[in-house]
Amino acid sequence: MNKVRVMGTTFIAALIGLFFLFCVGWALYDYYGEKSSDIELEEAKPSERNAPKEFTLVALGDSLTRGTGDETGKGYVGLVVEELEERFKSKPLVHNLGVKGQVSKELAKQVKQVEIKRQIQSADVILITIGGNDLFQQGQTLYDYDFAVTSELQEEYLKNLNLILKEITTSNNSATIFMIGLYNPFIELDEDYDTNKIVRDWNAVTADVIATYENAVFVPTFDLFQLSVNEYLYSDKFHPNKEGYRLIAERVSPLIQWEGDAK
Incomplete structure (x- = not known):
């Protein structure tokens, strides 16, 4: 027991x-x-x-975004990237989505495409050139100038521009958008009417729209070409040449900031 x-x-x-x-x-x-x-x-x-975070740049728009007229093929986008590469001490990732001859209505459709939206979502900076083909239409609008017709073109363009910006900011509300203004390649037509005023007015209403978007900046180029336009145009007398694109790039590049900036 x-x-x-x-x-x-x-x-x-x-x-x-x-x-x-x-x-x-x-x-x-x-x-x-x-x-x-x-x-x-x-x-x-x-x-x-x-x-290290890779800096991503997306370029949208027309033949100026593609660099038409620059024999090196760089255009203003390529020159901007070169400057950023030197400043950031790293090579940016670039998506150049420009389409020759593109008008605002076509760009408004392009930014809705699934793959384009994916690239926009990854962007730190977005560059845009659009509106030149809407207004100039290969010079026909200015040669046969009609105020009512031009006003109608402008109204349609502004509607499309808003659609473009809304779509971009919906996909990416943190990227900075730089909208490149128009220069006047047809200054010699001023003997008949003030083409400068037409282009300036177009730029003014564009800048007004851009100002309504927090992360968007309007970048003027009109003054860069105004006094010596023929020195900066390609042989087609419409697109910039290499030096013309360099002027645009030098105007845009200093505006681009990044948290990884080596400065």
Whole structure:
């Protein structure tokens, strides 16, 4: 009988001992295990913060975005990228989505395409040239100038411009958008009427629309070509030549900022 009692007591004591050891072990694991995880997370944060982020630039629009007229093929977009590469000490990722001859109505459709939206979503900066083909129509609008017709073209363009900007900002509300203004390649036509005024008015209403979007900036180019337009035009007398594109790039590049800027 005593033997049974002793064995029972011993068994209970063993269980209590095992339970005590389990509690001690669990406490040690809880303390050191959690602390270890916290340290690992804290150690990972600086490396995550310091990890290099690739700068992404998306260019949209017409033949000026494609660089038509520049024999090197760079255009203003390529020249801007070269300047940014030197400044950021890394090569930006570039998506040049410009289409020769594109008008605002076509661009409004393009920015709704799934793949284009995906690239817009990744952008830090978005460059746009659009509206020249809407207004000039290969010079026909100005040669056969009609105020009512031009006003109608402008109204349609402004509607499309709003659609473009709304679509872009819906896809990406943090990227900075730079809208490149128009220059006047037809200054010599001023003997008949003030083409400068037509282009200036077009730029003014464009700038008004751009001003309603928080992260959008209107970049004027009219003054760059005004006094010596023929020196900066390609042989087609419409598109910029290499030097003309350089003028535009030098106007745009300093405006582009990035958190990874090496300056």
